[in-house]
Structure formats: C-alpha cells, structure tokens
Amino acid sequence: MTETDSPLSPPERPDAELMLWMFETMVLIRRFEERAAEEYMKGNIGGFLHLAIGEEAAVVGSIAALRPTDPITSTYREHGQALARGSEPGAVMAELFGRSTGVCGGLGGSMHLMDAERHFYGGYGIVGGSIPLAVGLGFAVSYREEDGVAMAMFGDGAVNQGVLAESMNMAALWELPVVFFVLNNHYGMGTAIDRASAETDLFKRAEAFGMPAEQLDGMNVMAVYRGVLEAARRAREEGQPSMIEARAYRYRGHSMSDPDTTRAGEEKERWQARDPLVTFERVLLGEGTLTAESAEAIRRRVEERIEEAARFASQSPEVPVEQLARHVYANPWSDDPTGSAVAPR
Numbered sequence: 099m100t101e102t103d104s105p106l107s108p109p110e111r112p113d114a115e116l117m118l119w120m121f122e123t124m125v126l127i128r129r130f131e132e133r134a135a136e137e138y139m140k141g142n143i144g145g146f147l148h149l150a151i152g153e154e155a156a157v158v159g160s161i162a163a164l165r166p167t168d169p170i171t172s173t174y175r176e177h178g179q180a181l182a183r184g185s186e187p188g189a190v191m192a193e194l195f196g197r198s199t200g201v202c203g204g205l206g207g208s209m210h211l212m213d214a215e216r217h218f219y220g221g222y223g224i225v226g227g228s229i230p231l232a233v234g235l236g237f238a239v240s241y242r243e244e245d246g247v248a249m250a251m252f253g254d255g256a257v258n259q260g261v262l263a264e265s266m267n268m269a270a271l272w273e274l275p276v277v278f279f280v281l282n283n284h285y286g287m288g289t290a291i292d293r294a295s296a297e298t299d300l301f302k303r304a305e306a307f308g309m310p311a312e313q314l315d316g317m318n319v320m321a322v323y324r325g326v327l328e329a330a331r332r333a334r335e336e337g338q339p340s341m342i343e344a345r346a347y348r349y350r351g352h353s354m355s356d357p358d359t360t361r362a363g364e365e366k367e368r369w370q371a372r373d374p375l376v377t378f379e380r381v382l383l384g385e386g387t388l389t390a391e392s393a394e395a396i397r398r399r400v401e402e403r404i405e406e407a408a409r410f411a412s413q414s415p416e417v418p419v420e421q422l423a424r425h426v427y428a429n430p431w432s433d434d435p436t437g438s439a440v441a442p443r
C-alpha cells in the first residue's frame with residue numbers, strides 16, 4: 099500500500115471479479131455498437147455515428163486502470179467510454195436517438211456524450227479539442243491538492259494538432275497528473291497513419307517534453323491495464339504526466355456514412371484474427387476464471403441489457419423543439435428554437 103491508495107484504487111494484479119467486469123464490459127460495448135449500427139440503418143439515429151468496434155480492449159483496459167473519480171475526456175468515438183464509466187446503456191442509446199432521457203437530455207447525440215456524475219467530461223467533435231480540457235482537469239486536481247488523475251483519450255489523427263504539443267508541454271512543466279492516452283487505430287478518417295505522420299511511433303512525441311511514454315498492444319486489455327495503471331501511479335504519486343500509445347484497429351469505416359472501401363481486406367483480417375474479445379475470453383477460459391457456461395450467461399445478460407436499452411430509447415419522448423437551443427448560450431434568454439434571438443436590454 100502507498101499513501102495514495104484508496105479503496106477505489108484499481109489493484110496491481112486484477113482479481114477475478116475485475117477481469118470478469120472487463121470482459122463483460124467489452125462484450126457490452128461490442129453489442130451496444132452493433133445494435134446502434136442497426137438502429138442507425140433503420141433511421142432511428144440521425145447525424146453521425148462513429149463505431150469503435152475492435153477498440154474495446156483499449157477503452158476498457160485504460161478506464162479500468164483509473165479510479166471511477168478520475169476525470170476523463172474523449173473524442174466523438176466514445177460510446178464505450180461512457181459505458182465503461184457506468185452510464186446506463188439505455189441513457190446512452192436514448193442520447194443516440196436524440197431523446198430527452200439521454201445522458202445529455204438528447205441534445206448532445208453520439209459525438210457529445212457526457213456524464214459529469216461519473217467524471218466523464220465528454221465527447222468532442224473537434225479533433226484534439228478535448229486534450230487541453232483534460233489538462234485543465236488535471237490542473238484542477240493539482241490546485242485543489244487532490245490525488246486524482248485526468249486522462250485525455252484521443253486518436254492518432256490528433257497527434258499532429260499543435261494543441262497536443264502545447265498541452266503536453268504545460269502538463270510536463272507544471273507537473274500535472276495527466277495521462278495522454280492515444281488510441282492509435284492507424285487511420286484518421288480514410289488516411290493511413292504513414293501518410294499523415296512523419297514519425298508513426300506516436301509515443302516518441304513524449305520525449306520532446308521529458309515525459310515517460312509507452313507503446314503497447316491495444317488489442318490486449320491486460321497490457322493496456324498495466325500500462326495505464328503505471329502511468330496513473332506516476333501521475334498520482336509523483337505528479338508526472340505520461341503518454342500511452344495503444345495500438346489497435348477499428349473494424350468499420352470512419353463513421354456509418356463511410357463504406358470503408360479503401361482499406362485492404364487482408365489488413366482487416368489480420369487485425370480481426372487478434373480480436374480483443376476472443377483473445378481475452380480464451381485467456382479467461384484457460385485460467386478457469388470463465389467457463390463456457392459463465393461466458394454464455396454473460397452474453398445472455400448483455401443481450402437483455404441491449405434489448406432493454408433499445409426499447410427504453412425508442413419509447414422515450416423526443417426533445418421538445420423549444421428545448422433544442424438550450425445550452426447553446428450561457429444565458430438562455432429566448433424560447434426561439436434557433437437560438438438566434440438577441441438578449442433583452
């Protein structure tokens with residue numbers, strides 16, 4: 099035990115309960131997203147829908163390695179982050195449907211999930227835009243002399259945004275408890291990483307800021323867990339930020355409107371052969387943490403939760419038109435749904 103250990107601290111060696119939670123959460127995210135794709139095709143979800151199928155180990159392993167009170171920010175590909183943080187699948191699905199029972203009252207949609215109660219601070223559409231927010235959350239922790247850790251989750255496409263360098267520099271200079279977690283799925287929209295980045299080993303960027311960094315297998319939930327656990331310990335105990343690069347792959351196109359015809363089938367098959375759910379299940383079965391029956395029971399439970407989530411979303415009320423511009427301005431002075439009215443003098 100160290101002085102910063104708390105009952106909420108994730109253990110150095112995950113016990114059976116935690117490993118089963120990680121497995122079930124990965125299955126939940128996979129099935130949630132497959133169902134979301136179906137609902138999108140049926141016209142129940144509008145706007146953009148970005149799926150992270152294939153990236154579940156990176157999402158779950160990293161979040162499991164933090165305390166539930168550690169603040170995180172993410173990109174628009176963040177259904178899994180919300181679910182791993184414990185947002186109700188029904189409330190997340192309702193948000194995708196644009197219903198008033200959604201985690202953001204139906205006003206955020208798929209790209210802007212947020213659940214402040216669970217210290218999940220969103221869900222942002224601007225590539226790189228959420229990174230400095232995590233640094234701000236890390237600053238708040240440090241300023242208040244708390245022992246939390248903020249994690250910025252972003253994609254390989256954000257690494258060449260200037261704001262990342264600014265954020266990493268500030269975090270290192272001010273010794274802020276931040277984990278910069280880059281989920282390298284090797285593509286930004288349809289552009290392969292070696293066509294966008296002069297240096298494709300993204301973790302090496304940290305060296306410029308004297309920051310410890312690690313590149314790990316983002317298809318392996320335990321590898322991600324261990325890497326983020328150590329980065330979080332360093333942040334908590336030494337006030338030192340880190341960069342973690344998790345290498346993974348998204349099986350689908352950039353969003354539902356991307357037919358994904360340019361990436362080679364052989365490449366997809368190579369990654370899918372290391373599917374994070376299948377490989378982790380094999381490990382758990384091999385060590386006896388999971389049996390064929392308990393795996394089946396988990397899948398059944400997840401199916402029921404997904405079914406219930408979709409039912410809840412479809413039966414929830416639409417957002418009233420006059421509410422659409424809520425939160426667009428700090429002072430919602432108008433009922434005008436376009437939010438374009440001027441303030442009374």
Ligand SMILES: Cc1ncc(C[n+]2csc(CCOP(=O)(O)OP(=O)(O)O)c2C)c(N)n1
Nearest residue numbers: 175223224225253254255256283285286287
């Ligand atoms: C500042 C900014 N520039 C461009 C875009 C358009 N855009 C949306 S997603 C994306 C690719 C981002 O790729 P990556 O960070 O690797 O995340 P992934 O989609 O692979 O999860 C781009 C360029 C944007 N949303 N914001």
Ligand SMILES: [Mg+2]
Nearest residue numbers: 253254285286
């Ligand atoms: Mg990417």
